[in-house]
Amino acid sequence: MAIFHLQVNTVSRSAGRSATAAAAYRAGEKIVDERTGEIHDYTRKGGVEASALFAPAGSPEWAADRPRLWNAAEDAEKRKNSTVAREFVIALPAELSADERQGLAFEFGRALVERHGVAVDVCIHAPGKDGDERNHHAHILMTTRRMTPEGLTEKTRELDNQRSGEVDHWRQEWSSMANRALERAGRSERIDHRTLAEQGIERTPTVHNGPAITEMVRDGRPSRVIEDREAAASAFVAQVKAEAQALADDLAKAQAAFDQAQQEMDQLKAEQQREQMRRERAEYEKREAEDKRLKALSAEQLAREVNRMRNALTSPDAAAQRDPAYIEARQRAEDLAQQKRQADQEQAAMERQAVQLREKHGIRTWLHDSGLMRFDKLVVAEAMGREAGMLSLQLAPKAMQAEAEAKARYHEAESRQWLENAPQNDRIERYAKLAQEKAKQERDERQRMGQQQRDERQAEIKREMLARDFKALAVRRELRMAGSRDDSEDWAKNTPEALRKVVEQYNRTPKERREEVLRATLDDPKRRGALQSMMDAREQAIDQSRSYDYGG
Structure with a gap:
């Protein structure tokens, strides 16, 4: 199961340590300490899975170079007992993949940069060959001074003061980060930075046996201390069993309540889905009605509606x-x-x-x-x-x-x-x-x-002209006027025989019915067209006859 572990250490000259040596060891690299001339070569060290440097935006270029960064950290401190670096050691959840552990460690490093304005060196180590294979962990080395575009400046004193609450903040923050990563990975395991008492867990802590008791147990000799502990352990086991049974009963009741709630939730979801379908149907019908209304509008009305919608x-x-x-x-x-x-x-x-x-x-x-x-x-x-x-x-x-x-x-x-x-x-x-x-x-x-x-007006005009011309011809024929007598060339020769018959028939019709007969002829497109053709033929014949006369 995932465990919580976060430890804060200091790298101090008073303890004979240096930032360059610490950085070289954790990254598995070779770094020359420019202050002392010492060469720290850990290139043969295995187990370093990943490493990265993080610094605030606008930091100098050398902040991205591990040897230059930690030599600068050493150079910034002048006292022989100075703290030259600070380190966070965190246990990475074994339940995560290598990429997920790396992302989690780098996220924590960036959070340190954001809060304290320092440069941070994150190195992820694999479990040791002879140790617990789940012991994935990260060493996060950070400068004790803030990093600005001008380089390393003022000291970060907040982590030096135990009353500041900064370490408690980072314990809680690491717990939250790790749990979010486990949740993203679909894992149910969680870690908790609180003590057992703070978590409300009643559990008897283990007691360390001294060398005397350990030797008695090894030799098989009785020990009242051991007997008392075994009796307490038996009582504790009985209490745990009783509490487990009570918990099982409570869980059964809770499961029944959960099943009932789940059934009600399913019914509610079904009703919500039906309601959603009704709303969508109503919305669809509303859109269809609106589309129908808009399509029925004139172009001008529709253009105004488009402008309104825009x-x-x-x-x-x-x-x-x-x-x-x-x-x-x-x-x-x-x-x-x-x-x-x-x-x-x-x-x-x-x-x-x-x-x-x-x-x-x-x-x-x-x-x-x-x-x-x-x-x-x-x-x-x-x-x-x-x-x-x-x-x-x-x-x-x-x-x-x-x-x-x-x-x-x-x-x-x-x-x-x-x-x-x-x-x-x-x-x-x-x-x-x-x-x-x-x-x-x-x-x-x-x-x-x-x-x-x-076209209709033109046709009406032609109709009126045809009626006028025909009635004029009929009147001239009825009165035997010049050009309409039997011996007249215009009548006997230039007027088509069929037209002469129509005129004679028209004139034989009683006067009160002549208008009706003519209107019936004109209303019939076929008869009107025939009458128009005959009238046109007469006019052409007359024009042609007259042109011969002029020419002669």
Whole structure:
């Protein structure tokens, strides 16, 4: 089963240790200590499964080089009893795969960097050949000074003070990280950083036998101490059995209650699924009805509806601006930027004050710089300037990271709104296209109707002209006017015989019925066409006859 183990050690010169030797051993590498000239070569050491260096953003390039990093850590300390490094030793769950253990150890290393601003060296060791094969563990070596773009700076004192609660924090944090990793891996095992008492576990701790009792047991001699322990153990076993039976009974009841709850949950889920199907059906029918309504609209009405739907959509930018995660990230970025500006202003003000003090108090400044006296105002101004400058350097990467985080939250919210709008945008574009098609169809229909009306009007005019011309011919024939008598060339020769018969028949019709007879002829397309052809033939014959006369 997974076990909890987290131990915090220090690497101190007072114990004859060095950061370079510790780093070389844990990484299985060769490192030359530039301060002492010692060569620490552990390249033949086996069992190092993985190693990696982590440092805050903006750290110097050499922070990614193990020999240079730990030589820098040694060089930063001047006292012979200095603590040059600090180490976390953690037990990695054997239930995880090698990649999962590596990811977990590296995650813990990055968390140390984030909280303390130090450089961290993570080395994962395999179990020893003769030891417990489940003993996967990691050595996490960290600098005792914070790492900035300028290199190693101030000491991290929070881990030196046992009352600070930092070690308890990291015990709890490691427990949470390991349990999350086990959960992701689908494992049921968990670890707990608390003591048995804090966990509420009633268990008799094991008692260490001294050498005297151990020898008596080995020789088979009776021991009252052993007998008392065996009696206590028997009583404890009986108590455990009784408690186990009670627990089994409780578990049976709990199982029955669970089964009942599960059945009710299944019924509730089924009802929820039916309700969901009803809602989806209603939504589908609503969309179908809306689609039917929209398709029945005219092009102009549909275009107005499309504009209304577009205006009703939430724009991705507006959604992003209202997103709580973006608002929070934006506020954090602005706060950090403001803090950095204030630090920059404070640094500039203190530097100006220091320059003014030096210009105004030249002698005191010279005595101060010579070490003959202390110029307190100058010391304070320069110290505050350096402090403000250091704070500005620390805030710079955090402000940049916060700004990048705000942009990322904005783009995430914007993308979500784009995806949310996508179905409605597709629907809008579909109806916009339909509106264009309808507009074209309506234009074509108007053009067709206009042409049809023009054709009908033209046909009506021709009909009226045919009726007028025919009635004029019939009247001239009835009155035997010039050109319509029997001996007239226009009548006897140029007028087709069939037309003459129609005219004669028309004139024999009573006058009160003539209009009705003519209308019946004109209403019949076939008879109207025949009459029009005969009238046209007469006109052509007359025109041709007259052209001969003019020519003669």
